[in-house]
Amino acid sequence: MSPVLAADIGGTNLRLAVVNEAGEVVNEQRIEAQLSRADASSPAEAEAQLMQTLISAIHPFAASHEITAIGIGFPGFFDHQNQLLRSSPNIPMLANFPLAAHLSEALNLPVAVENDALCAAIGEQRFGAGQGCDNLLHITLGTGIGGGLILNNAPYGGERGMAMEFGHLCVEPGGRTCGCGNQGCVEAYASATAISRRYQEASGEALSTKAIYQLAQQGDESAKEIIQSAGHYLGMAIAESVKLLDITTISLSGGLCGAWSLLQPAILETLNRQLIPPLQGKIDIRRSQLDDRSGILGAATIARPAREETTGQA
Amino acid sequence: MSPVLAADIGGTNLRLAVVNEAGEVVNEQRIEAQLSRADASSPAEAEAQLMQTLISAIHPFAASHEITAIGIGFPGFFDHQNQLLRSSPNIPMLANFPLAAHLSEALNLPVAVENDALCAAIGEQRFGAGQGCDNLLHITLGTGIGGGLILNNAPYGGERGMAMEFGHLCVEPGGRTCGCGNQGCVEAYASATAISRRYQEASGEALSTKAIYQLAQQGDESAKEIIQSAGHYLGMAIAESVKLLDITTISLSGGLCGAWSLLQPAILETLNRQLIPPLQGKIDIRRSQLDDRSGILGAATIARPAREETTGQA
Structure with missing residues (x-):
């Protein structure tokens, strides 16, 4: 051992x-x-x-x-x-x-x-928020946004190891330009990079994401709106994933989870609006218990x- | 036997x-x-x-x-x-x-x-366009739009048999209202019902979808635009599916395939634009060989x- x-x-x-x-x-x-x-x-x-x-x-x-x-x-x-x-x-x-x-x-x-994001999903299923779940979508919120998927109790990588490009799901056609070259990816709205940029656009101030999360918790309107908007777009992308995969448990990790009390309700509101009726209210959005x-x-x-x-x- | x-x-x-x-x-x-x-x-x-x-x-x-x-x-x-x-x-x-x-x-x-759409995917894998494929997404284009998924050579139904609600992927947030109550579902743009409605809105004429496909093949501008728009939205929804699942082979069946020479290029154009670069040009969009x-x-x-x-x- x-x-x-x-x-x-x-x-x-x-x-x-x-x-x-x-x-x-x-x-x-x-x-x-x-x-x-x-x-x-x-x-x-x-x-x-x-x-x-x-x-x-x-x-x-x-x-x-x-x-x-x-x-x-x-x-x-x-x-x-x-x-x-x-x-x-x-x-x-x-x-x-x-x-x-x-x-x-x-x-x-x-x-x-x-793959690093798939490793994070494997870790969450074995030791963290996904314990006991045969199916888990884990989302990592960092500089970029990654996704890792456990299906039928096994890591799912796809045909070429390119599955779960969650950060590049399109949530706003014709919207913000993403690092991948496309427009409207969820990463362009909810990654740490995107949140810093959006806060600077709104307030003129260049702050760390950690500072923005703290301001949001303290009631700063610009910061709150940006976190809630990130939650909305994450809810859109999670809804698309659930409509395709019919899985119940979604876990999230990364700095943005520091604003969980604003983030989770925003995710759930959009998610439940976007799902087909028999899936509404059935999805469990969990915060990682493993820190980083x-x-x-x-x-x-x-x-x-x-x-x-x-x-x-x- | x-x-x-x-x-x-x-x-x-x-x-x-x-x-x-x-x-x-x-x-x-x-x-x-x-x-x-x-x-x-x-x-x-x-x-x-x-x-x-x-x-x-x-x-x-x-x-x-x-x-x-x-x-x-x-x-x-x-x-x-x-x-x-x-x-x-x-x-x-x-x-x-x-x-x-x-x-x-x-x-x-x-x-x-x-489920009927999963049955269609099973049929395509065994006898049709998906023969020899361990992974297949099959899309049925009818009054509604359904999806069936084969993963690792087995039908994939999800936790409650609700996987592959392909027709309800959101391709135009805030767009046309779908039968499910949501807005912007691919079904609201590319189902037979949607195509008839859109043609009537454009031309004032209530025609069968079969008549609209024929008009499109003959060069009628309204009919062509609607088929190509349906292909565009199908390409959006297929791109989201491929970004999550990393599968190569997509097959389609149903009346709209009667306009394949217009439909397939429109699907591929949007699909390849929406995919992450390493997946571009790698997806095979096939027409069902099994009729209905x-x-x-x-x-x-x-x-x-x-x-x-x-x-x-x-």
Whole structure:
């Protein structure tokens, strides 16, 4: 029952944690590392840069603990059937790279890799707001908006690991321009980036999202309206997801949940208006209970089956 | 290898067919029967009316053939886990009714029941445009718009049999009012009912949808615009589905496919604009090859496992 190493990889930092069977983080480290490098001139160079960044961060940490497996949440599209990292928005040159196999060889340990938002859903189902649920949609509200889906008690990644592009559901055709190039994506209204921008447009002040959430709780009208509007658009996107998937439990994590007392009612109001009548009032919108640990706990969860396959033990 | 009886049940008529293993319809009958009856004063009365309507239609047809199992596509929500017809838009009084079990007892044959649009998807995967696909979204374009989903080679019904309410995806917030009471559903733009209404608004003429499709193919501007607009809105709704599910193959059946040479390009244009870049150009929009037989062939397909469970034969 030795612990595993879990890694949650972002654009500018790596978070590493030693996690035991019970989901307790027994040691944690954050490392600044520039993952988003568009300077590679070839796929081979991009692969080498990524491998070097990850190995130099993970190796000393893994070596200093009795680790028998590694699980990684990575911001990219994983094709499970072929065990390939199809692509990553952060590293444009990367395509069809067997990341887990290469890392496993370099680190001499079993390595499992999964999309970061799907890892967060796995963590919430195992240890957080989705415990006991066979089906769960988990939404991560950060710089961008991600989604991870558990269906029939299994992570659902889609044909190419590109499922649950929740942040790019279109909630306002012809609306605000999103980072993906399209208009009206929910991410363009409810991500941290969008909320900062909208507050600055409304008030002229450039504030952190945390400050905006606090102002909203204190009754600042502009801040309140923007949080409630974010909730409205999240409700639109959740309604579309529920109409397609017929799932009951939706969990949310990320900074915007700091304004939960404004956010949840706004989500529910729009959601219940948008659903077909037999689904109205049946959907449970939950706040993550894991703070920002759902991703790292999901990465720890995916590490274990990899270790069991290797050692032949259940 | 005896044939099964397949039934496709609509609001005003029942279609019954004897179908062999190869998916060939060896005998077929259409019976006028009023299913949509809102005059029942209690759930018990609604159940009795429904049972009587179905038994009197199915029994003589089943008795005159060597039938060993029955499969039924029904316009309602089926909860598979509990084998209950949760509700049906056509029969408001009905709730939590074990339709398959009661019909099986009355007809003395194994009976399997499934949502009609999911049956159509099952038929397309087994015998039609989705052959060889482990994942398929099938869209039925009729008076309303339905959706059926195959995921990982299995029909996907959701937690309460209410998955794939494709027709009620919102493609134009605040737009046209739909039969469900909401605004901007794709059904309010691209169903046969919507197309007739929109043509009448544009031209003043009340024409059948078939006539409108013909006019569009002949170059009538109003008819063309309405078909292309329907394709645009279908493309919006398909894009949302693909962003959530990451599936490649979408098939469509129903009258509107009669204008395929106008419809498909309009769907693809919007779809590819709305998708995230790595999915653009990767989605295959197919026209059903089964004419209007996908539902009945799906009903025949679900009948077989029920028979095999009963007889213990594979």
